[in-house]
Amino acid sequence: MRAVLCGYYGMGNGGDEALLATLLQMLPSPVTPIVLSGNPAETAQRYGVEAVERKSLPAVWSALRQSQFFIWGGGSLMQDATSAINPLYYGGLMQLAQLMGLKTVAWAQGIGPLRRPSSRWLARLALRGCEGISVRDRASAQLLSDWNLPCLLAPDPVWALASKPVPQLWNLPAPRVAVALRAHPQLSPERQEVIIQALVNFQKATQVCLILLPFQPIKDRGIADAIAARLTGPHAILTPTSPQQLKGVFRGIEMTIGMRFHALVMAAAEGCRCFAISYDPKVEQIVQALDLPAWTLAQPGESTLPALPSDASTLSQAWLQCYANGDPLSADQIQSRLDRALMHQDFLIEAFQ
Structure with missing residues (x-):
């Protein structure tokens, strides 16, 4: 066939x-x-x-x-x-x-x-x-x-993707926090500047190593470079070409700040705490499904999530709260979603009979 x-x-x-x-x-x-x-x-x-x-x-x-x-x-x-x-x-x-x-x-x-x-x-x-x-x-x-x-x-099938370790990750100091942002019309230069300053503040307060993950480099690399240029602490830009290794990055991550939908899926599946910045209904859907802390870039009335704050200190304080007190999904919660994601496989098996 x-x-x-x-x-x-x-x-x-x-x-x-x-x-x-x-x-x-x-x-x-x-x-x-x-x-x-x-x-x-x-x-x-x-x-x-x-x-x-x-x-x-x-x-x-x-x-x-x-x-x-x-x-x-x-x-x-x-x-x-x-x-x-x-x-x-x-x-x-x-x-x-x-x-x-x-x-x-x-x-x-x-x-x-x-x-x-x-x-x-x-x-x-x-x-x-x-x-x-x-x-x-x-x-x-x-x-x-x-x-x-x-x-x-059923949950997104990437919950069930087999991940692979990323050797170069372990050469970077721990603890590590991943950042997966993307360019978007609603992420204005002013908002981008607030986020970058908040990340600088967050790193100074926690001494974490920031792992910048441009999921689609042609669109995301620019903002990753802009963040990296401002950071004074340990950081790295990683671009694994294997999807399994991209998911494997999150094995060594304590917390993820993500706009990208699949950054949040992969991070949650690997046991990371997550903080979302929503730019699209699909991100809002996973925020609701996993009860994640989140802000939205949407215009007033277009989302049920709170709007992204306009000052860096509010952003960094919320990330500090998530880093210090947030909870990742439990092993049982992760396994439940993985098992249900495999329903997409059963669906395919039935379709090809």
């Missing part, structure tokens, strides 16, 4: 690469994957799979003609917050696969936000033709329920 895997793969985003690594980990053994990738050579070399250019219609057409299955996942593919093109691209591919007679499944999806009527129509049409749908958050499950579409709800 051959299956086309469609997602935001090969685009240099650590979270999406972790989803691909987890999907490959969960695929039933008789299934041969063909990955649609922004960097097919790198994807083929890293994972030992066949990969084709995601934007090449002849390559995608050939992959679909060779396959019996089309897996759409995972993550926030069907959303128009970043671009109206996303629903057109992913929804169009799903429709094409369905028209060609492939068995299609939507795997580990976080659906929305869908602000345009055309996006909602296309998402509903594509999902209606799926043999099965699994989602990773309650908001997505509720949206599908409103559309009368059944689905499986």
